[in-house]
Amino acid sequence: MRNLALLLTLAAAASCVSAFRVPLYRKSGVRTPRTVKRQTPTTYKENLLNYQDNLFVGEIYLGTPPQKFIVQFDTGSQFIWVPSAKCLSSICAIHNRYDSTKSSTHQSSKLGYNMTYEDSSNVDLNFAGDTLTVGTLKVTNQAFGQALTMNAQFNDSSYDGLFGLGAFYLGGYYPVDDANAYVLAVENMRLQNVIARNIFSVWMNPLQFNQSHSTNGGEILFGDIDTTRFTGDIAWVPLQNPSNGEPPFWTIGLKGVRLGSQSVEVQKTAVAFIDTGMWGGDDIL
Numbered sequence: 001m002r003n004l005a006l007l008l009t010l011a012a013a014a015s016c017v018s019a020f021r022v023p024l025y026r027k028s029g030v031r032t033p034r035t036v037k038r039q040t041p042t043t044y045k046e047n048l049l050n051y052q053d054n055l056f057v058g059e060i061y062l063g064t065p066p067q068k069f070i071v072q073f074d075t076g077s078q079f080i081w082v083p084s085a086k087c088l089s090s091i092c093a094i095h096n097r098y099d100s101t102k103s104s105t106h107q108s109s110k111l112g113y114n115m116t117y118e119d120s121s122n123v124d125l126n127f128a129g130d131t132l133t134v135g136t137l138k139v140t141n142q143a144f145g146q147a148l149t150m151n152a153q154f155n156d157s158s159y160d161g162l163f164g165l166g167a168f169y170l171g172g173y174y175p176v177d178d179a180n181a182y183v184l185a186v187e188n189m190r191l192q193n194v195i196a197r198n199i200f201s202v203w204m205n206p207l208q209f210n211q212s213h214s215t216n217g218g219e220i221l222f223g224d225i226d227t228t229r230f231t232g233d234i235a236w237v238p239l240q241n242p243s244n245g246e247p248p249f250w251t252i253g254l255k256g257v258r259l260g261s262q263s264v265e266v267q268k269t270a271v272a273f274i275d276t277g278m279w280g281g282d283d284i285l
């Protein structure tokens with residue numbers, strides 16, 4: 001199989017929302033513009049760059065006027081974050097940095113999160129809210145982290161930050177502290193009537209044998225499924241422990257693995273994460 005199609009759906013139920021902690025950025029206190037433009041829900045297909053079949057990145061914009069960032073779309077984590085202009089380290093300096101003073105739609109917050117990923121990369125985040133633009137999709141007041149520190153694992157100028165597409169913690173919120181929660185970007189796209197369907201799908205295009213990277217690295221489609229990107233039927237599988245919010249993985253039961261004519265069965269309790277953002281990962285599927 002040359003192309004691998006990963007289809008991921010959103011498991012949020014609107015009726016659950018009220019039962020959970022407040023989002024980081026509530027509507028109250030934010031002035032409603034006099035003319036509220038009603039968006040027609042749509043879809044957007046973002047092209048991805050593929051680095052070493054390991055890192056799939058694309059561009060997003062934050063702020064007004066928009067500031068550009070290259071992010072890794074990661075179904076294995078929850079937050080969007082980008083380097084902050086306040087980070088002056090040599091690691092931050094090789095990246096695009098978000099300057100809150102240059103955005104008229106910036107909303108500040110005192111909330112922070114010290115984020116360490118599976119591979120021990122670490123960023124110290126200060127949350128903010130701002131307009132997020134992904135191609136033709138625009139979301140207002142999206143929470144994201146401004147990285148005040150980035151460790152040496154981010155000494156890589158091929159991307160600036162992450163775009164979390166993790167599995168929903170019930171209503172689409174993740175706890176940040178006891179009183180506040182983070183609303184996922186895709187959940188905001190749904191709440192703000194930006195996407196046509198409550199779904200996103202990812203197509204990853206493997207490299208040719210002699211390529212180290214490719215600008216035709218794949219696609220992430222917000223709001224739909226591209227049926228030309230796979231053959232056969234979609235198998236819908238239930239998430240394991242979908243109400244068990246952390247870690248934010250799309251976790252499914254795993255009975256076995258087949259590659260060509262070779263197959264391996266695994267023990268009954270095995271689970272797998274559907275993860276677009278795993279580096280290396282020899283020991284974790």
Ligand SMILES: *[C@@H]1O[C@H](CO)[C@@H](O)[C@H](O)[C@H]1NC(C)=O
Nearest residue numbers: 114115116122123124125149
């Ligand atoms: C964040 O956590 C890492 C890993 O535990 C630690 O090395 C770092 O000093 C922490 N950063 C801050 C700003 O607390």
Ligand SMILES: *[C@@H]1O[C@H](CO)[C@@H](O)[C@H](O)[C@H]1NC(C)=O
Nearest residue numbers: 090091151152153154155156
């Ligand atoms: C980042 O990588 C460059 C070489 O690519 C190296 O010169 C520099 O020392 C590295 N910085 C850190 C903080 O590891």
Ligand SMILES: *[C@@H]1O[C@H](CO)[C@@H](O)[C@H](O)[C@H]1NC(C)=O
Nearest residue numbers: 207208209210211212213214
């Ligand atoms: C990769 O291999 C193909 C087939 O041998 C060749 O046509 C192409 O020029 C190669 N590309 C690079 C970048 O080496």
